Amino acid sequence: MRKWILIAVITAALITLLDAEENKAEIQKGIKMPYMAFPMKKGEGMYSTKGKCNMCHSWGYILNQGAQSKAFWRKKVIKMIDIFQAPIKNEDINEVVEYLYKNYGNGKEN
Amino acid sequence: MLRRDFFKQAALIAGSAAVGSTTADADTTTHPVDNRKVADIAFPQKRPLITYSDRPPLLETPREVFTNPITPNDLFFVRWHMPMIPTYINPHYFSIKIDGEVEKPVKITVDSLKHDFEPVEITSVLQCGGNGRSAFHPTPGGIQWGSGAMGCAKWKGVRLNDVLAKAGLKKNASWIKFHGLEKPVYTKTDGFVRALELEKLHDKIIIAYEMNGEALPYLNGFPVRLILPGFYSDSWVKMLSNITVTDTKPKLHFMDHAYRVPDNECECETSDNLVPKTKPIEEMNVNSLIGYPTSGIQVKQGAKLIIRGVAFDGGHGIAKVEISTDGGTSWQEATLDDGTQGSYAYRSFRHTLMPKQAGTLSIMTRATNTKGETQPFAEDVKWNHGGYKYNGIDEVTVEVVS
Structure with missing residues (x-):
């Protein structure tokens, strides 16, 4: 049981280190592209x-x-x-x- | 004359929902559209920028950023060709595949780029070939960029030659194709693929994994992109994922039809008589831009006004930047920075004025490179059908108040 907790803690620490290395939340999680409206002129077609x-x-x-x-x-x-x-x-x-x-x-x- | 330009520009800004001119019959050139507003929405890892499209993202840097010889990553312009751009890339799994006419096809990870190759750094301007396109009339097809489809960053990465050596080029290798992760909607559509002739490769061409000391923003090509100092940005492939070596010149839409200018001395033509033979835009011509002041601001009569901006060319280096406040009749030399960032970087300049008279004041800049090439007046820039390589003398107009 204690062994598993230790492994979990070490894994968490390693992940944190990787995070720090990348230094950018966006890189870890990716980006979300915004939508922007470009209204069209009203007309036939x-x-x-x-x-x-x-x-x-x-x-x-x-x-x-x-x-x-x-x-x-x-x-x-x-x-x-x-x-x-x-x-x-x-x-x-x-x-x-x-x-x-x-x-x-x-x-x-x- | 200047006044006319000023009002013409003001009219263009007022009607900027649909940009471009419908008035000019003959081929003419003006200044590019200036002072467009940034969008309300910021794109990821960016501050709000002038936004022409969200899919694919097309973002322009506002003029006031060009007081700085380095363009911050979050203000750096963005131009993609394909609508589907990955929004998540795990840099630990990403790799560049090198195949084709090589001894041993290889996949190189970002970690390997960082640890198995000699790191190199270069400060270089990245400029869209269509920067300033809105200056040309009749309006050439393509995004009607103002003057901010450009930036300058310190790129860190590894030499393309070193990476190619890892795979080993076969004797018949003659062209190198570059492909990134951006994708068309339809799988049958050709992707955005660019190619370089092997004999044109040199050691300043790098695959960069850092931009101004940080990982590249996604929209500027995270995790790696190609850097070709001195060349327009069309070959600076972003999210570079595939390098394929070929023995013949590949047929590619984005090489054979786009990013080309007339193959003649002036690289020019008229709209009713297009030149059939074209060549790639390749090396950037000499250019300069005023970052401060911007047009329309008020300055105080008799108070010091410090003009600041940037100048650059295709890598020969800037010899001088001159300022004119009389419409280009007389010129005074501006002070250049120490030039330690190298000849592919922005050379920042400054010049102090003391406006004596109240009223409208025009400020122009003209850069000259070490080859003696200089910028033409805006109206003397010759037209081409793609609206490429605009490099007219820049001008801002301020109001001097007493």
Whole structure:
């Protein structure tokens, strides 16, 4: 019985030593990533666009690209499908591009 | 002219929910967007920073931090490519796997890095290739960073060459691929993988396990990341878990399509005539930033105003930093720190002014490196489609009150 208590105490001491070595609670326990809201502009196609893009990344990643042309947004959407496997069907591309251009466009087609 | 810039900037700040310009038709360059506010929410191991995205985290350091030649870990900028980043790594089980064209594939633990290799330290700037991108018009794709997608830290780790020697390179080895633990949502998607040509390796490239005397913050690549002094941060792979040696140049999205500039002398092009041949951004150009004062603050007429900031380049070293208060007509040399942190580190500078007249005062800085390369005026920086390598002369505008 006493032997087990001793082992438990030594184990606890060793763990404490390891903790001290790392010197950071976050490293021992990991981190918790916060959620930040990046509100989308309301408009036709918002919900469908949200579902498709937010699978992989925040809305901030999109709105912080700056105001862009329709051709830019189309190229981006296609890149997301081709390179990053975004779950956007061919027949839905136009809806996403229109929403992006209408709400985050610079008024230029190209 | 200056006044116009000031108001243009103010308008951009006011409309900063959707950043970028819609006005300029021709390719032009201004100053990057300044004075964006930090977020309400702090990310783990960080103070609140300018936040462009939470998934993946994209965090920018505010200007006032750049009075210090070392950027504290909790203020250091963050940029990830993939949305899935481990939030817990047990450093006692983590290892770097080295395979491919090697004599003996090996796994090296963090403990082994710390105990079986010669430790080396280097103070080096880490800067995103797109730092200052918001200066370019028409707006290039990519995050519209202000000037704070950069920092400087003292990195401690081991030489990449020493680690590779442990596995032993085969004769046909020619490229080294680096892969970290960040992951795409879909397993078929290529991860964020970077590669270096074997002949470009040198002994200052290290695998770091310490940043400013502490373990790296998770968001800066805990437990280990690659350090390439003098190069933009795209190859500084975080949470480095795999090193694969290949005999040919690997095909990689993040090497072949991203982080590239026109392969010509000026590394420039126009939006209606893109240059087809491109090259990797690689070595950082000469740059400087004012940390104090920041734009919009009030200072007292006739009172000492100490301008402070940092300057750096790709490792040739800073020769001088100059200050102008007349829009760039005349320049006075600032005082540099002793430079003991080495040529890859920030060189901090200071310069004392005594503003004589009440009203708006513009303060500009221009750094020159030991090769004689210097910064162009913001409007003279040439456009490129990725918005990379911005290094225009910095400017802040303060109000002198009587």
